[in-house]
Amino acid sequence: MVLNAKYKKVFLIISLFAMLNVQAASAQEMSLRAVYNALSGVMAPIWIGQDAGLFTKQGVDVDLKYLAATTAVQGMVGGGEEIGLVGNQGIDAKLEGADLTYVASGLPVFVFQLYARPEIKTMADLKGKVVAVTQPAASTDYAMRIVLKRNGLEPDKDVRILYAQDINGVLNSVSAGNAAAGIMSAPTSIRGKAAGLRSIVDITALKVPFLFTAMLSSPKVIREKSEAVTRFLRGYIESLAVIRKDKETTMRSMGKFLKTTDQAVIESVYDDYKDVFPVTPLISAAEVKAVLDVAKSPRAKTMKPEEFFDNSIVQKIQASGFIEQVNKR
Numbered sequence: 545m546v547l548n549a550k551y552k553k554v555f556l557i558i559s560l561f562a563m564l565n566v567q568a569a570s571a572q573e574m575s576l577r578a579v580y581n582a583l584s585g586v587m588a589p590i591w592i593g594q595d596a597g598l599f600t601k602q603g604v605d606v607d608l609k610y611l612a613a614t615t616a617v618q619g620m621v622g623g624g625e626e627i628g629l630v631g632n633q634g635i636d637a638k639l640e641g642a643d644l645t646y647v648a649s650g651l652p653v654f655v656f657q658l659y660a661r662p663e664i665k666t667m668a669d670l671k672g673k674v675v676a677v678t679q680p681a682a683s684t685d686y687a688m689r690i691v692l693k694r695n696g697l698e699p700d701k702d703v704r705i706l707y708a709q710d711i712n713g714v715l716n717s718v719s720a721g722n723a724a725a726g727i728m729s730a731p732t733s734i735r736g737k738a739a740g741l742r743s744i745v746d747i748t749a750l751k752v753p754f755l756f757t758a759m760l761s762s763p764k765v766i767r768e769k770s771e772a773v774t775r776f777l778r779g780y781i782e783s784l785a786v787i788r789k790d791k792e793t794t795m796r797s798m799g800k801f802l803k804t805t806d807q808a809v810i811e812s813v814y815d816d817y818k819d820v821f822p823v824t825p826l827i828s829a830a831e832v833k834a835v836l837d838v839a840k841s842p843r844a845k846t847m848k849p850e851e852f853f854d855n856s857i858v859q860k861i862q863a864s865g866f867i868e869q870v871n872k873r
Contacts, residue, residue, distance in 0.1 A: 574772050575605040576765075579628035581616040584711065584729055585813040586651060586757050588798055589821060590629040592783040593776075595797040601782075602775040612710065613682045620644060620762060626769070627761040627776060631683040632835045634760040635852055639841040643762055646832075646853040648777055649825040650757030654687045655816060658745040659736045660725035661718060667695035667744065669724075676708045676717040676726035683756055684714070684727040686838050687747055690754075715739070730816045731802060731809040748820070755831040758853070766854070774857055778866060781858075784821050785870045794818070824867050827853040 580587040590608065593599045599606040611619055617633040619625035621642045634644045664670060670692070677684035685707075689699045697703050706723050708714045714726040719739045728736055733743070759780065766773055787794050791814065799810045832849035861867060 573769055574603060574775070575607070576769065576772050576776055577624070577626045578606050578608045578776070579611045579616045579619060579625045579630070580608070581611060581613045581628065581630045581633075582711070582757075583610070583802060584732075585798060585802075585817040586655060586729070587629055587801070588787055588794060588817055589650065589780055589783040591797045591801045592786050592794060593779045595800055596783070596786065596793055598779040598782045598786070599776060600779075602779045604772050604775040604779065606776065606779075613679055617642075617644070617760070620760060623762075623764075626765045627759060627773065629757055630760050631757055632686065632755045633681060634758070635755065635832065635835045636681045636839060636841070638852055639839060639843045639847070643764070644760055645763055645766065646755070646758040646760050646827055647766065647773065647855075648759040648780060648858050649755075649822055649827045649831070650759060651820060652753060652756065652822070652828060652831040653751050653820070654683065654747045654754055654756050655820055656684065656687050656727050656729050656747040657733055657743045658688075658691060658725055658747060659718065659728045659733060659741040660744045661721070662740055662742060664724050664742075664744060667691075667697065671697060671702050673724035674704045674706050674722065676706045676714040676723035678710055678714060678727075679707055681839075683754070684711075686754065686835065687752075688727050689838060690752060691745055691747060691750075694750075730813040731804070734809055734812055748816075752834070753828075753830045754834040755827070758827055759825070766857075770857075774861070777857055778861055781825065781861060781867055782870045784823065784825065787818060787821055788823075788871075791818070823871060824858065824862055826855050826858055826862075 580590050594606055594608045613631055613633050616628050616630050617637050621637055629650055638644050675688055677688050692699050692703055708717045711732045715732050715736055717723040718726040795810045795814050798813050829849035832852050836844040
């Protein structure tokens, strides 16, 4: 059939729009809205992935932003955010019925210290006192409860827990005398020392199994953007390797996202985290179970740890030889 000039023009316009729509859809599929939920060195892998261009290198466009712990998870529940390096709040959300899944490990142990006012010498001195953490069900909250129980103190009975919103709030609460002690990590702990506070428990050294941080997404995103998520996790895994091998790049990204040029501060954060991240970020049932053991929801006693995570993407990346490759350089 021979098309006249008018129909040829219409056909070309339709074809052009179709092509543009395909390109737009393709671009959308290779993009992810990502979040991190703490101003702490624990977020270094996602910071480096963005700052050093490792996500871009893998062909995925990442829109990265900071949201506080609970807000970050709520963003993923609502679909406004698609993937994020967060704490155990994803477990709490799933216990309440949210359709979320952890896809890669971040840190399977706490990296914290318990700092106290000068008059507090031992954990026993905290009986009858107030201690500060960030938010209910945040990693700081669970770390505090576990440490108190290990030292014979019952949370909310022997010791009252104050929620100070964020890590700076914890420091301010302890410094002002509104709390006797608080959970901290570098760089906040440096400011705590300068203010006269003292570390009474190195929680990191206890190596308490716990889903401290991990990469959270949803089955819907994993299903509809599987290639983008895979590429994102490749960039994330390379970032983990960078932390172990490239101090300069790691410290530069830490300084940028922590908004500081103080090399002593950045160095202290680097020293806290340089050796704690996994080479292969597979989530274990043990770290999830540790959260379920202290979660308040009745469903925590009936659900299995394996219902909260999916290691399949990381396992495929591992089988491809990519993890071995980036750790050889």
